Amino acid sequence: MEKVISYLDGNLEQSLDELKEILRIPSVAAKGEHMDEAAEWFAKHLEAIKMEVTLHKTSGQPVVTGYLDNGADKTLMFYDHYDVQPAEPFDLWDSPPFEPAIRDGRLYGRGVADNKGDAVSRIWAIKAFQDTSTDIPVNIKFIIEGEEEVGSPTLPEFVKKNSDFLKADGGIWEFGGAGIDGRQEAWLGLKGLLYVQLEVERLQMDAHSGYACILPSAPYRLVWALSSLKDVNGRILIDGFYDDLKGLTETEKDVIAKIDLHEDMTCDHYGITQFVNGLAGDGLKEAFYNAPTCNIAGLGSGWQGTGSKTVLPAKAMAKLDFRLVENMHPEDIREKLRAHLDRHGFTDVTIAWHDGYPPAKTPTDHPFVSFVNDANQKVFGHNLTIHVTSPGSGPLYLFKDHVPMVSIGVGDYDSRAHSPNESILIENYRLGMHRIAVLIDMMGAWQADA
Amino acid sequence: MEKVISYLDGNLEQSLDELKEILRIPSVAAKGEHMDEAAEWFAKHLEAIKMEVTLHKTSGQPVVTGYLDNGADKTLMFYDHYDVQPAEPFDLWDSPPFEPAIRDGRLYGRGVADNKGDAVSRIWAIKAFQDTSTDIPVNIKFIIEGEEEVGSPTLPEFVKKNSDFLKADGGIWEFGGAGIDGRQEAWLGLKGLLYVQLEVERLQMDAHSGYACILPSAPYRLVWALSSLKDVNGRILIDGFYDDLKGLTETEKDVIAKIDLHEDMTCDHYGITQFVNGLAGDGLKEAFYNAPTCNIAGLGSGWQGTGSKTVLPAKAMAKLDFRLVENMHPEDIREKLRAHLDRHGFTDVTIAWHDGYPPAKTPTDHPFVSFVNDANQKVFGHNLTIHVTSPGSGPLYLFKDHVPMVSIGVGDYDSRAHSPNESILIENYRLGMHRIAVLIDMMGAWQADA
Numbered sequence: 001m002e003k004v005i006s007y008l009d010g011n012l013e014q015s016l017d018e019l020k021e022i023l024r025i026p027s028v029a030a031k032g033e034h035m036d037e038a039a040e041w042f043a044k045h046l047e048a049i050k051m052e053v054t055l056h057k058t059s060g061q062p063v064v065t066g067y068l069d070n071g072a073d074k075t076l077m078f079y080d081h082y083d084v085q086p087a088e089p090f091d092l093w094d095s096p097p098f099e100p101a102i103r104d105g106r107l108y109g110r111g112v113a114d115n116k117g118d119a120v121s122r123i124w125a126i127k128a129f130q131d132t133s134t135d136i137p138v139n140i141k142f143i144i145e146g147e148e149e150v151g152s153p154t155l156p157e158f159v160k161k162n163s164d165f166l167k168a169d170g171g172i173w174e175f176g177g178a179g180i181d182g183r184q185e186a187w188l189g190l191k192g193l194l195y196v197q198l199e200v201e202r203l204q205m206d207a208h209s210g211y212a213c214i215l216p217s218a219p220y221r222l223v224w225a226l227s228s229l230k231d232v233n234g235r236i237l238i239d240g241f242y243d244d245l246k247g248l249t250e251t252e253k254d255v256i257a258k259i260d261l262h263e264d265m266t267c268d269h270y271g272i273t274q275f276v277n278g279l280a281g282d283g284l285k286e287a288f289y290n291a292p293t294c295n296i297a298g299l300g301s302g303w304q305g306t307g308s309k310t311v312l313p314a315k316a317m318a319k320l321d322f323r324l325v326e327n328m329h330p331e332d333i334r335e336k337l338r339a340h341l342d343r344h345g346f347t348d349v350t351i352a353w354h355d356g357y358p359p360a361k362t363p364t365d366h367p368f369v370s371f372v373n374d375a376n377q378k379v380f381g382h383n384l385t386i387h388v389t390s391p392g393s394g395p396l397y398l399f400k401d402h403v404p405m406v407s408i409g410v411g412d413y414d415s416r417a418h419s420p421n422e423s424i425l426i427e428n429y430r431l432g433m434h435r436i437a438v439l440i441d442m443m444g445a446w447q448a449d450a
Numbered sequence: 451m452e453k454v455i456s457y458l459d460g461n462l463e464q465s466l467d468e469l470k471e472i473l474r475i476p477s478v479a480a481k482g483e484h485m486d487e488a489a490e491w492f493a494k495h496l497e498a499i500k501m502e503v504t505l506h507k508t509s510g511q512p513v514v515t516g517y518l519d520n521g522a523d524k525t526l527m528f529y530d531h532y533d534v535q536p537a538e539p540f541d542l543w544d545s546p547p548f549e550p551a552i553r554d555g556r557l558y559g560r561g562v563a564d565n566k567g568d569a570v571s572r573i574w575a576i577k578a579f580q581d582t583s584t585d586i587p588v589n590i591k592f593i594i595e596g597e598e599e600v601g602s603p604t605l606p607e608f609v610k611k612n613s614d615f616l617k618a619d620g621g622i623w624e625f626g627g628a629g630i631d632g633r634q635e636a637w638l639g640l641k642g643l644l645y646v647q648l649e650v651e652r653l654q655m656d657a658h659s660g661y662a663c664i665l666p667s668a669p670y671r672l673v674w675a676l677s678s679l680k681d682v683n684g685r686i687l688i689d690g691f692y693d694d695l696k697g698l699t700e701t702e703k704d705v706i707a708k709i710d711l712h713e714d715m716t717c718d719h720y721g722i723t724q725f726v727n728g729l730a731g732d733g734l735k736e737a738f739y740n741a742p743t744c745n746i747a748g749l750g751s752g753w754q755g756t757g758s759k760t761v762l763p764a765k766a767m768a769k770l771d772f773r774l775v776e777n778m779h780p781e782d783i784r785e786k787l788r789a790h791l792d793r794h795g796f797t798d799v800t801i802a803w804h805d806g807y808p809p810a811k812t813p814t815d816h817p818f819v820s821f822v823n824d825a826n827q828k829v830f831g832h833n834l835t836i837h838v839t840s841p842g843s844g845p846l847y848l849f850k851d852h853v854p855m856v857s858i859g860v861g862d863y864d865s866r867a868h869s870p871n872e873s874i875l876i877e878n879y880r881l882g883m884h885r886i887a888v889l890i891d892m893m894g895a896w897q898a899d900a
Contacts, residue, residue, distance in 0.1 A: 029757065030753075030755060030756055030757030030758055030759055031755065031757065032756075085759055085760070085761075086753060086755055086759050088753065088755065088759075092655075149758070149759075149760070150757050150758050191660065195758045195760070197758075202722070203720045203721060203722065204720060204721025205542075205720070205721075205866065205869055205870070206868070206869040206870070207720060207868075207869065208841075208842060208867050208868045209743075209745045209747055209771050209773075209868070210641065210773060210840060210841035210842030211841055212743040212744075212745035212771075212773065213737045213738055213741040213742075213743050213773065214725045214726060214729055214734060214737050214738055214841075215720060215722070215725065215726055216722065216726040217726070217745060217746060219746035219749050220676070220680065220745075220746055222749075223676045223746065223749075224682050226670070226673045226677075227674055227676075227677035230670065232674050232795070270653045270654060270655070270657060270665060271654025271655075272652070272653065272665070272666065275664045275665065275666075276664060276665055276666045276667070279664055284664060287663045287664050288663055288664055291663040292663075293659075293662040293663050294662075295659045295662035295667060295670075295762055296667060296669035296670055296673065296751065296752065296763070297659055297752050297753055297758070297759055297760055297762070297763070298751065298752035298753040298754050298761075298763070299669050299672075299673075299749055299751040299754075299763075299766065300749060300750055300751075300754040301746065301748065301749040301750075302747050302748040302749060302769070303480075303536060303747055303748040303769060304748050304749075304750040304767065304769075305480060305481065305536055305538065306480055306481060306482075307479070307481065307482075307600050308480055308599075308600050308601060308645045308647075308747070308769065308771070308805060309480055309535055309536050309538075309599075309769070309868070310535070310599070310643075310645070310747055310771050310842075310843070310868060311535075311747050311748075311868050311869070312745055312747070313746070313747070313748070313749075316749065317754065319752070319753060319754075319758065319759070321659050321662075321758070321760050323659075323660060323663065345682070355758060390660060391658075391660035391661055391663050391664075392658060392660030392760075393660065393760070416655065417658050418657075418659070418759070418760060418761050419655055419656040419657065419658070419761070420655070420656070
């Protein structure tokens with residue numbers, strides 16, 4: 001293994017150059033641009049590490065799979081994605097989002113933390129074995145999809161046709177890294193997601209705003225509808241929204257009890273003096289791990305330029321995302337949302353489109369979790385901070401019956417995934433490669449039931 | 451006068467060419483671009499009709515004045531503006547907003563109805579007298595400002611220094627034209643205006659929307675604040691908002707009783723089946739002429755592009771305009787708005803900037819009103835539809851103690867002022883020039899107290 005580690009350190013520059021290559025491809029799923037280009041880039045680089053590669057067509061973006069059959073007993077899986085979030089607002093980036101730049105030991109670029117940096121680090125960990133003629137004691141599978149950032153709408157098509165491919169002894173999910181205290185974290189679950197676009201159109205054209213005295217207002221209709229969904233204390237008011245909500249299990253509570261959310265540091269990070277509604281302590285933890293949300297991700301109507309325009313806008317739009325926790329289902333919540341809007345008289349507020357999936361968790365006591373922790377110990381010298389779930393989402397529900405998944409990665413608390421100036425610490429990237437290499441090395445001898 | 455009218459008809463093409471010239475200058479006050487260029491264009495064209503022209507500097511955009519002293523008893527004033535509304539959204543224009551185009555007898559371009567078409571038509575009416583060596587029996591004053599579309603913030607500076615210039619026997623305000631029934635309309639008053647930009651910033655950067663479970667939401671704070679300002683029935687909930695509201699006078703009620711608002715045609719025009727809150731009949735008229743408003747002119751936060759972005763936006767913004775009726779004052783309403791926000795816990799919602807002015811009306815029984823009607827009769831063959839006030843706003847309050855103002859113009863009900871595809875009917879423009887010429891001709895002999 002020393003050879004492998006030395007190789008990774010000696011070729012850090014080259015692997016970063018390769019990462020920069022894929023960061024330059026602006027594969028923003030929301031815009032559907034440059035998707036094939038990014039998929040093909042990964043296909044090419046999986047082939048370069050001798051994998052059997054397939055580009056699976058779906059009704060959406062293609063799914064790239066790679067399989068390295070070493071005739072081993074154990075199989076390790078990686079789940080990654082080649083798509084990224086939109087980079088807007090561009091003017092808040094210190095360097096252009098699709099022109100990777102290194103400053104103060106960090107590599108900046110849209111998607112570097114979420115999740116191109118992880119994907120490339122995993123490919124290089126495997127390459128290091130091969131280029132140093134070191135045996136890889138496990139079979140390895142990659143699933144790299146292109147719609148993670150838009151709710152993985154067509155991944156179920158792939159899974160339906162290729163459910164056998166999902167079988168593995170353990171898997172590493174796409175993201176993770178160092179927490180705000182600098183310690184490595186692992187995420188065992190992902191919240192579910194319901195993403196909807198609400199639209200209101202009340203006039204066939206914008207009107208002079210003098211006519212607001214007699215004409216209906218699309219933006220006000222939307223504001224009232226949004227206001228009816230959640231009160232100022234954060235309570236979601238959709239009838240039945242919390243009906244299926246389950247509490248955390250005793251085992252989960254034990255895991256959470258050990259967690260320090262570093263409240264002061266986290267507040268500083270976001271520039272706030274307290275969390276929403278004054279959440280703290282156990283209440284904060286409960287919200288972090290088990291609260292569903294109703295979030296306005298986007299809002300738009302009328303004149304948003306400088307100065308004034310006196311217009312009564314014909315239309316208004318809101319993008320909402322709901323994070324769902326165990327036992328909640330996006331279809332059910334969407335139906336309840338529609339029923340709520342109708343019951344409150346907002347039949348003019350349409351759900352223009354929607355996406356989503358249910359939540360899922362890998363059990364905290366699954367042996368693969370402690371195995372990943374052991375690998376982490378060898379590289380970082382400390383135990384992983386284990387989170388029973390991430391507050392974010394992902395299509396883990398498609399995998400959970402086939403393979404235990406643990407999410408670790410090369411990011412850190414200042415990585416600003418989904419925000420301007422997304423970045424990773426290059427040192428985390430380097431050690432992240434080490435950790436994957438060690439994990440591969442250890443997994444050949446791992447006894448799941450030991 | 452026949453010579454004058456023939457001249458106007460014979461030179462229609464040339465006057466439209468001149469109008470197109472100024473339409474090509476995108477003098478959008480909200481952006482503060484091309485303002486000097488537009489002011490100088492008008493200065494040059496007022497000089498061309500032998501006026502004594504001054505470009506008055508203010509702390510904002512310059513005010514252009516022209517004075518034609520014919521040694522007459524009577525003085526006629528024109529109030530116009532060289533600024534226009536923003537043209538966005540550009541993609542809803544059938545031809546580019548700043549490239550004037552003629553289709554089906556209409557001239558299209560931003561500002562053609564509001565109010566460059568009016569201004570140019572007035573200049574040409576005067577030019578027609580001069581080029582046909584016809585005596586102009588009145589003195590004429592022009593005041594052309596550059597900030598009408600942004601609440602005329604520095605016009606008071608001009609008025610304070612030049613109050614003598616505001617004296618005249620009668621004045622023609624900037625806009626007007628044919629109503630939905632094809633009959634010419636006159637507007638005697640303008641509502642007041644309070645325009646505010648509300649801003650909320652709750653995080654120092656956008657966050658991954660998974661964190662909505664523990665972080666505050668700027669867009670939701672804004673939505674709740676906006677929702678607290680007005681209920682779904684349109685009732686404005688700001689404490690004391692309606693305190694100073696006066697009813698219409700008996701004289702005004704008599705004028706209004708004769709008005710037909712052509713409810714069905716107006717609904718068709720905007721693509722609605724009924725007015726807001728089912729307003730109809732007298733209630734509709736009351737709202738049109740005497741209701742203050744609280745309108746969302748713009749709303750923005752987070753991701754507004756295609757598809758989904760799962761972001762918790764750091765900031766949110768709303769642009770609100772309040773139309774104020776007789777006896778209401780923008781400063782008072784702004785203070786009440788601030789107090790309302792504070793009292794409802796929205797101290798985090800800031801009023802980033804504000805503009806505005808009070809309402810004003812020319813009395814319906816002022817003799818200049820019937821004089822303008824007589825001139826209209828001669829050209830259009832019907833009586834003006836007299837509106838006691840427009841639902842829109844303008845700085846009439848600065849003029850009302852100096853000169854009775856009546857607003858007539860070359861627009862029509864489909865002119866789409868402030869909206870995409872702004873246009874005028876060329877036939878209205880032609881007859882509008884005739885009407886101004888006839889009015890100038892008649893005014894020499896007008897006896898205000900006759």
